[in-house]
Amino acid sequence: MKKFAYVVLSATALSLLAISSAPAESQKAAANQAAQPKITKADAQRIVMQKNPGAKVVSTTEATMAGHKVWALSVITTGGNVSKKIYVDQETGKITY
Numbered sequence: 891m892k893k894f895a896y897v898v899l900s901a902t903a904l905s906l907l908a909i910s911s912a913p914a915e916s917q918k919a920a921a922n923q924a925a926q927p928k929i930t931k932a933d934a935q936r937i938v939m940q941k942n943p944g945a946k947v948v949s950t951t952e953a954t955m956a957g958h959k960v961w962a963l964s965v966i967t968t969g970g971n972v973s974k975k976i977y978v979d980q981e982t983g984k985i986t987y
Contacts, residue, residue: 927959927980927981928980928981928982928983929961929978929979929980929981929982929983931950931961933978933983934950934961934963934978934980934983935947935950935963937978937983937985938963938965938976938978938985941985942965942967942968942976943968944967944968945965945966945967945968946965946966947963947964947965948963948964948965948966948973949963949964950962950963950964952980953977955977955986958979958980958981959979959980959981960977960978960979960980960986961977961978961980962975962976962977963975963976963977963978974987975987
């Protein structure tokens with residue numbers, strides 16, 4: 891009888907934990923979606939390549955400029971051997987140098 895009571899009590903406790911964690915999971919998912927940039931890393935590289943045909947992207951990192959999240963791309967332009975930084979806003983896709 892005691893064993894049965896422990897099983898019932900354990901099952902009840904587990905179900906309460908599952909119910910209480912469900913809203914937290916949905917809140918985490920919503921926060922994660924809000925943190926995702928509209929312009930992805932691949933989008934930023936494509937935007938830069940369209941504006942600079944023949945250029946080579948050396949690296950891409952995330953950065954913050956004037957309170958805006960941006961993609962910072964190191965690019966070598968056609969015929970050049972010096973890399974320059976090009977920044978793409980993660981929300982608008984606007985390029986700044």
